[in-house]
Amino acid sequence: MNFDLTEERQMLQDTLRRFLSDRYTTTARNEIIESDAGISTEIWNELAELGVIGALFTEEQGGFGGAGFDIATVFEELGRAGVVEPFLDTAVLGGGLITALGNASQTALIDDVIAGGLHLALAHGEPASRYDLSRVEATAKVDGDEIVLNGRKAVVINAEAAGYLIVSAREGGGAFDKDGISLFLVPTGTTGLTLQGYAMMSGGRAAEVTLDDVRLPVSARLGAAGAGYGALVDTVARANVALAAETMGAMETATELTREYLVTRKQFGRPIGTFQALAHRYSDLLIELEQARSAVTNAAGNLESTDRDLQIAAARNLMARVGRLVAEESIQMHGGIAMTQEYELAHIAKRIVMTDHRFGDADYHLERFIDLSAA
Amino acid sequence: MDLSYTAEELAFRDEVRAFLAEKLPKDMSDKVRRGENLGKEGHELWHSILNNQGWLSYSWPKEFGGAEWNAVQRHIFDDECAAAYAPRIVPFGLSMLGPVLHKFGSKEQQDHYLPRILDGTDWWCQGYSEPGAGSDLASLKTKAVRDGDHYVVNGQKTWTTLGQYADWIFCLVRTDPDAKQQEGISFLLIDMNTPGIEVRPIVLLDGTPEVNEVFFDNVRVPVENLVGEENKGWTYAKYLLTHERTGIAGVGFSRAGLDALKRVARIETANGRPLIENPLFAARIAQVEIDLMAMSTTNLRIISQASAGQAPGVESSMLKVKGTIIRQEINDMMRRAVGPYAMPFASETVEGDNDPIGPDYAGPVSAQYFNNRKLSIFGGSNEIQRGIIAKVKMGG
Ligand SMILES: Cc1cc2nc3c(=O)[nH]c(=O)nc-3n(C[C@H](O)[C@H](O)[C@H](O)COP(=O)(O)OP(=O)(O)OC[C@H]3O[C@@H](n4cnc5c(N)ncnc54)[C@H](O)[C@@H]3O)c2cc1C
Numbered sequence: 001m002n003f004d005l006t007e008e009r010q011m012l013q014d015t016l017r018r019f020l021s022d023r024y025t026t027t028a029r030n031e032i033i034e035s036d037a038g039i040s041t042e043i044w045n046e047l048a049e050l051g052v053i054g055a056l057f058t059e060e061q062g063g064f065g066g067a068g069f070d071i072a073t074v075f076e077e078l079g080r081a082g083v084v085e086p087f088l089d090t091a092v093l094g095g096g097l098i099t100a101l102g103n104a105s106q107t108a109l110i111d112d113v114i115a116g117g118l119h120l121a122l123a124h125g126e127p128a129s130r131y132d133l134s135r136v137e138a139t140a141k142v143d144g145d146e147i148v149l150n151g152r153k154a155v156v157i158n159a160e161a162a163g164y165l166i167v168s169a170r171e172g173g174g175a176f177d178k179d180g181i182s183l184f185l186v187p188t189g190t191t192g193l194t195l196q197g198y199a200m201m202s203g204g205r206a207a208e209v210t211l212d213d214v215r216l217p218v219s220a221r222l223g224a225a226g227a228g229y230g231a232l233v234d235t236v237a238r239a240n241v242a243l244a245a246e247t248m249g250a251m252e253t254a255t256e257l258t259r260e261y262l263v264t265r266k267q268f269g270r271p272i273g274t275f276q277a278l279a280h281r282y283s284d285l286l287i288e289l290e291q292a293r294s295a296v297t298n299a300a301g302n303l304e305s306t307d308r309d310l311q312i313a314a315a316r317n318l319m320a321r322v323g324r325l326v327a328e329e330s331i332q333m334h335g336g337i338a339m340t341q342e343y344e345l346a347h348i349a350k351r352i353v354m355t356d357h358r359f360g361d362a363d364y365h366l367e368r369f370i371d372l373s374a375a
Numbered sequence: 376m377d378l379s380y381t382a383e384e385l386a387f388r389d390e391v392r393a394f395l396a397e398k399l400p401k402d403m404s405d406k407v408r409r410g411e412n413l414g415k416e417g418h419e420l421w422h423s424i425l426n427n428q429g430w431l432s433y434s435w436p437k438e439f440g441g442a443e444w445n446a447v448q449r450h451i452f453d454d455e456c457a458a459a460y461a462p463r464i465v466p467f468g469l470s471m472l473g474p475v476l477h478k479f480g481s482k483e484q485q486d487h488y489l490p491r492i493l494d495g496t497d498w499w500c501q502g503y504s505e506p507g508a509g510s511d512l513a514s515l516k517t518k519a520v521r522d523g524d525h526y527v528v529n530g531q532k533t534w535t536t537l538g539q540y541a542d543w544i545f546c547l548v549r550t551d552p553d554a555k556q557q558e559g560i561s562f563l564l565i566d567m568n569t570p571g572i573e574v575r576p577i578v579l580l581d582g583t584p585e586v587n588e589v590f591f592d593n594v595r596v597p598v599e600n601l602v603g604e605e606n607k608g609w610t611y612a613k614y615l616l617t618h619e620r621t622g623i624a625g626v627g628f629s630r631a632g633l634d635a636l637k638r639v640a641r642i643e644t645a646n647g648r649p650l651i652e653n654p655l656f657a658a659r660i661a662q663v664e665i666d667l668m669a670m671s672t673t674n675l676r677i678i679s680q681a682s683a684g685q686a687p688g689v690e691s692s693m694l695k696v697k698g699t700i701i702r703q704e705i706n707d708m709m710r711r712a713v714g715p716y717a718m719p720f721a722s723e724t725v726e727g728d729n730d731p732i733g734p735d736y737a738g739p740v741s742a743q744y745f746n747n748r749k750l751s752i753f754g755g756s757n758e759i760q761r762g763i764i765a766k767v768k769m770g771g
């Protein structure tokens with residue numbers, strides 16, 4: 001048994017942590033959030049150069065990592081610094097689906113993704129689908145050697161920056177069927193594709209996407225017709241490991257900021273951390289943080305095992321519960337200062353809590369866990 | 376024991392309901408329901424509608440032009456207003472400064488300031504907290520030094536809610552630096568247009584410019600703006616805090632929030648079924664509703680004691696803690712209820728010409744969730760309230 005990171009991952013972690021603590025300061029990050037693009041191309045390119053994107057792909061795919069612990073290592077650091085740039089969307093989700101399903105000419109895009117030159121976005125969720133991965137009502141109809149897409153996609157993160165959207169649409173089955181879902185690589189300039197973009201609560205941007213008779217060559221399909229669901233599930237599993245790790249990093253920042261504040265802020269002539277009412281609650285956060293670290297380890301370490309889905313449901317449920325506790329208690333123990341936008345904790349707390357709304361909250365993952373453990 | 380309202384109380388409730396149905400503008404209640412900012416004009420309009428009815432001053436004594444309702448009537452009114460999505464009454468002039476002037480103000484101050492609060496001439500803000508004086512309010516440092524018939528004020532206040540709209544600020548200032556902390560504080564009324572005052576906005580984590588920093592640089596304040604006696608300000612400030620506060624539990628807000636939550640949970644679906652039928656979510660709703668039912672009765676028990684002339688003590692601390700926990704829990708569930716549509720940033724989705732993103736009820740929910748973290752921090756944090764309860768009960 002060995003819980004240490006490999007030397008390579010340790011190096012990646014150190015490099016990333018150093019770079020982000022130098023460059024991704026609260027001020028720099030807040031400026032990025034307020035910019036029109038909502039993300040920084042400069043930071044993106046520099047991180048790509050440091051190998052952050054490459055670490056999320058295997059050697060065969062052109063990267064140098066791609067395992068659960070690579071994902072966890074990268075995303076924990078991104079979470080620690082409250083990074084808003086869409087590594088999850090471009091690399092894990094977009095890149096993940098292309099490598100899982102793509103033919104040679106489609107997977108050729110990955111080199112550009114790893115180099116930082118191409119953004120991607122997953123256009124899968126729909127206005128009524130909530131977190132249900134099989135609920136797809138958008139349609140794809142073959143018309144000669146073309147495909148015609150129609151439908152609406154909700155909260156498509158990073159759609160505006162993306163060169164391609166990976167769009168799910170039905171070629172068979174009913175609204176909830178796992179069979180019949182196909183995936184398509186849709187260039188964002190395609191006629192009939194409209195994006196209504198907006199900023200998000202925790203930084204970055206998303207868009208509502210309308211597909212109105214979007215015509216593509218049949219060769220835009222990723223993998224076989226109607227057989228995209230399996231790859232979606234596998235890719236979302238990897239995204240869930242990333243989200244759990246990101247929350248871990250963010251929670252460490254939140255508790256560290258809280259520790260610093262408890263020992264420096266004075267009221268009634270003494271540091272507020274000397275009030276036991278706060279000291280015990282801070283201790284509780286640290287106890288829960290150890291639970292959280294183990295949950296992330298379980299999820300990352302089981303990414304290729306038969307236990308994968310159960311472990312991931314467990315991890316996301318636990319991270320959602322602990323995340324809410326850490327975010328709310330850290331704010332409370334700070335008092336008014338944590339309510340201000342420019343203070344680091346405010347953004348970190350938003351990152352933690354808003355993770356609930358990506359691929360399922362505590363209840364969703366609890367239900368998954370109950371189903372999987374009964375099976 | 377009788378848990379129902381008397382015939383008189385019911386008649387009063389019907390009167391309030393009829394008034395709200397007739398006089399509360401629809402676009403105003405829509406804004407409140409959607410969690411949008413009313414702006415200064417919106418608040419002033421609602422105040423003037425209430426004032427025309429003679430109800431703006433509902434808690435004030437008759438001698439000051441008030442309606443002088445008892446605690447049960449006030450509770451009914453607050454409840455009905457929340458249920459109808461009426462805006463809250465901005466408290467600074469009406470329920471904070473008003474009662475202090477009634478009890479400690481000079482005749483001139485009462486005659487001058489009170490009517491102007493009611494007719495909307497003056498918007499007041501509260502200048503208590505400072506960067507170094509939050510929970511430990513008595514450690515405040517902003518000082519006022521007597522110079523002829525003026526005080527010269529230097530220092531800084533912070534967290535000043537809606538100070539950007541204010542014409543006047545009531546401040547706690549230190550007038551005797553040598554006295555014991557609580558004994559050197561005075562209560563001063565300051566015109567926000569006086570030279571030397573600078574207001575800087577603080578943007579809160581949900582993006583709203585709701586609070587401010589207020590800086591005082593040699594601000595000259597006429598001595599007649601002192602309320603009561605010099606160095607007795609702490610007593611007046613505490614009077615406010617111990618002054619009977621019926622609204623503190625926020626039962627009406629929680630009820631309205633719970634109703635809105637259920638409405639949303641009937642529309643939203645999970646696995647193709649209404650969210651309200653999802654066993655986990657239904658259990659969460661039921662749990663908070665059970666708590667709220669009990670708290671409403673706790674609230675009424677305390678209100679009826681207050682109506683009978685018994686001043687509530689630790690009970691208001693208890694109501695504040697439980698009331699804020701319940702409100703925050705409802706905010707949290709509302710955020711969960713809307714699923715991925717909690718992610719869009721509200722100000723872009725509910726303001727301006729943009730089409731709403733997702734269902735119209737989804738726009739403000741995460742902003743409200745984050746913004747209402749303030750409920751357990753301000754007005755005496757929940758830790759401070761728990762400290763008070765323990766201290767009183769254990770005689771510490
Ligand atoms: C079943 C059992 C088996 C035990 N076996 C052994 C044994 O084998 N050997 C042995 O030496 N002892 C043993 N103990 C004794 C045990 O260590 C004491 O009960 C324990 O140290 C608490 O002391 P106390 O009971 O005097 O409670 P107190 O110390 O009087 O505590 C009363 C309450 O106050 C709280 N409290 C005390 N100080 C603080 C503080 N600073 N901050 C916040 N809260 C505080 C406590 O947590 C507790 O809730 C045993 C006790 C039990 C119940």
Ligand SMILES: Cc1cc2nc3c(=O)[nH]c(=O)nc-3n(C[C@H](O)[C@H](O)[C@H](O)COP(=O)(O)OP(=O)(O)OC[C@H]3O[C@@H](n4cnc5c(N)ncnc54)[C@H](O)[C@@H]3O)c2cc1C
Pocket residue numbers: 265267268272275277278332333334335336337339500501502503504506508509510511533534535536537585586749752753754755756757758759762
């Ligand atoms: C949105 C908002 C609006 C506000 N509006 C106004 C306004 O209009 N006018 C105004 O004057 N003020 C206003 N305030 C200020 C508010 O009253 C203070 O934030 C509050 O008193 C807490 O002070 P603080 O923020 O400095 O936190 P601190 O007092 O520094 O508290 C930090 C933490 O320590 C805890 N703590 C402190 N002392 C103890 C203790 N003895 N035991 C246990 N725990 C303790 C607190 O509970 C909190 O968790 C507002 C605040 C907010 C957030």
